[in-house]
Amino acid sequence: MREETMNDENLVRIDRMRYTKNKLSSTMAYIAIIADVLYFINVYQSDVKYLNTGDFYYHIIIGASVICNLLFLLATFLCEEGVKNYKDVYAWGMLGLAVVQIVRIFILPAKAVAAGVMPSGQHVYLVAMLILSAASLVVGAIVSIIRGRELSIY
Amino acid sequence: MAHLRLKNVDKIYDNNVQAVFDFNIDIKDGEFIVLVGPSGCGKSTTLRMIAGLEDITKGNLILDDKDITKTPPKDRDMAMVFQNYALYGHMTVYENMAFSLTMRKENPNVIHKKVLAAAEILNLTDQLNKKPSQLSGGQRQRVAMGRSIVRSPKLFLFDEPLSNLDAKLRGSTRREILLLHKRLGATMIYVTHDQTEALTLADRIVCMSMGHVQQIGTPLELYDSPANIFVASFIGLxxxxxxxxxxxxxxxxxxxxxxxxxxxxxxxxxxxxxxxxxxxxxxxxxxxxxxxxxxxxxxxxxxxxxxxxxxxxxxxxxxxxxxxxxxxxxxxxxxxxxxxxxxxxxxxxxxxxxxxxxxxxxxxxxxxxxxxxxx
Structure with a gap:
């Protein structure tokens, strides 16, 4: 009897998805965006604030970094709209973006640390932001894939 | 279902204009009451006093033997349908209908069942994922009614709900309201200046003029035995x-x-x-x-x-x-x-x-x- 009720409740939950948005995945995408913004606000700070040289980042691909960040924000927002409606392809896109965030850890913060430009405290903070962003994207994507499949089977 | 009583209700605004004079009525469970009269006769004011949106200057409002004269609107367990629908444009029909229950933090599955049931009654099941801007006037008004139905209130209040609709839609929506009343068996109070709506919908009509109740009776009583020249001239076309x-x-x-x-x-x-x-x-x-x-x-x-x-x-x-x-x-x-x-x-x-x-x-x-x- 209890199992039947549980199943029934589960069916109602899935049926509910026909009319409600995937708010959890959407929220996760927004968290990823916010973490990325916090990362980007902080990433060039050390050159001016701590070292007062102001020219380290000009020697590496700063323009590409800015464009990459803009594209990330745009793509994440696009995926957020997709996963909100349980669309599988956007969830996979979010997983791809999570990989991008992980890869970024080994480019800019890592290079800056190696060059002695970035203090370790800032490095930890930036890595944490990128990991948070990636983790949010992964969670959002997995939730969206699971729910999307439940809905399509239903 | 609710039994509502208005006892010697007066409404005097701050500028000393009296909008309602000594309103008395006993509304039975499941009754459909229509307040009818020309613009400015006090019918909407009376409805708003029942809803709690206007203070009652004098008199008592009694719902199921409990005096609710001073009770805040949110605690009166009444649902009001407005002329302008008052829907949230950025929400879907489903979200609009579920909104009040979501605010009460009810179980989402319970909300879902209630919304689907209301949509079924109002023939809105196919429209649940649409935004209000994608609906016709009649459908929007049905959504507004659906939002009331999901709450299962004691009392339904309608403030000229069909005034924004064209003549054809008004007729069909009127029939839907009538069917809804029969199906739910709920107590409803309906305000209109349209005597056709009053005659077709009401169990009893309250005809008002200049803040005074002119006559309370069944549609046939008002048509056949008008109490005075005003009622005689207002009812009938x-x-x-x-x-x-x-x-x-x-x-x-x-x-x-x-x-x-x-x-x-x-x-x-x-x-x-x-x-x-x-x-x-x-x-x-x-x-x-x-x-x-x-x-x-x-x-x-x-x-x-x-x-x-x-x-x-x-x-x-x-x-x-x-x-x-x-x-x-x-x-x-x-x-x-x-x-x-x-x-x-x-x-x-x-x-x-x-x-x-x-x-x-x-x-x-x-x-x-x-x-x-x-x-």
């Missing part, structure tokens, strides 16, 4: 014709016509012997073939009926007759008519002279055909 007539020797008349009073009318009008009273005749109670000569000014064919606008005696007494059949009168034609049924009112108080409104069956033909005497 086209409105009732009124003539000043003098009561003399069992006759009522003026310089243009005289009618023979039936025995019942004569008894009721006996205190008015030699005095002038107001005689009311509904256009649909005027038929061809009597001794009153109606000079035609305009002939309006409506299909099954013809509205004949005209006058008696040189344009002094204007009159409208709703003649059965398709007529082709021209301006200036003289049509002999008779008054099948008459209502009499006191000229000073404007109140109906009771027992003077006699049905054709009661008069046993005495008021039908040929009893008018042309002056």
């Amino acid at each position: 086209p409105p009732m014709n009124f003539f000043d007539v003098k009561i003399e020797n069992g006759m009522a008349g003026n310089e243009f016509f005289y009618v023979q009073l039936s025995p019942e009318e004569a008894v009721a009008l006996a205190p008015y012997e030699g005095k002038t009273v107001v005689m009311g005749v509904r256009p649909e109670d005027i038929e061809e073939g009597g001794n009153v000569n109606l000079t035609v000014s305009v002939n309006e064919n409506l299909g099954m009926n013809t509205l004949v606008h005209g006058h008696l005696g040189g344009d002094k007494l204007r009159m409208v007759a709703k003649i059965k059949n398709w007529c082709q009168y021209k301006p200036g034609d003289v049509v002999p008519v008779y008054f099948k049924r008459r209502h009499f009112f006191d000229k000073d108080t404007t109140n109906a002279i009771r027992n003077a409104s006699i049905t054709p069956a009661e008069t046993e033909g005495s008021a039908i055909g040929g009893n008018e005497v042309q002056a």
Whole structure:
């Protein structure tokens, strides 16, 4: 009897998805965006604030970094709209973006640390932001894939 | 379901304008009450006082034996449907209908079941994922009703819900409201200035004017036995014709016509012997073939009926007759008519002279055909 009720409740939950948005995945995408913004606000700070040289980042691909960040924000927002409606392809896109965030850890913060430009405290903070962003994207994507499949089977 | 009582309710605004005077009514469980009257008569104010959106200056509001005069609107367990729908444009139909329950933090699965049930009742199941901007006026109004239904309130309040709809939609939505009332069996209070809505929807009508209740009764009572000239003129389309007539020797008349009073009318009008009273005749109670000569000014064919606008005696007494059949009168034609049924009112108080409104069956033909005497 209890199992039947549980199943029934589960069916109602899935049926509910026909009319409600995937708010959890959407929220996760927004968290990823916010973490990325916090990362980007902080990433060039050390050159001016701590070292007062102001020219380290000009020697590496700063323009590409800015464009990459803009594209990330745009793509994440696009995926957020997709996963909100349980669309599988956007969830996979979010997983791809999570990989991008992980890869970024080994480019800019890592290079800056190696060059002695970035203090370790800032490095930890930036890595944490990128990991948070990636983790949010992964969670959002997995939730969206699971729910999307439940809905399509239903 | 709810039993609502309004006891001596007054509403006086801060600028000392009194909008409602001594309103009393006892509304039973499952009753459909319609407040009707012209603009500014206090009907919407009364509804808003019931909802708690306006303070009651004096008197009591009692819901199921509990005085809720000072109870805040959110604790009254009433749902109100507004003329302008008041839907959230950025939410889907489903979200709009679920909104109030979501705010109460009810279980999402319970909300889902309630919304689907309401959508089924209102035939909105296919529209649940649409935004209000994608819906027609009638559908939007149904969403507004759905939002009320999901709450299962004790009382439904409708504030001119059909006013924004075109004539065709108004008719169909009106029928839907009627079906909804039958299906839910809920107590409903409905405000309108449209007498057709009032007559078709109501179990009882409250007719109001200038903040005063003029008459409370069933639609038939208001139509058949209006309490005064205001009710007689407000209920019925086209409105009732009124003539000043003098009561003399069992006759009522003026310089243009005289009618023979039936025995019942004569008894009721006996205190008015030699005095002038107001005689009311509904256009649909005027038929061809009597001794009153109606000079035609305009002939309006409506299909099954013809509205004949005209006058008696040189344009002094204007009159409208709703003649059965398709007529082709021209301006200036003289049509002999008779008054099948008459209502009499006191000229000073404007109140109906009771027992003077006699049905054709009661008069046993005495008021039908040929009893008018042309002056």
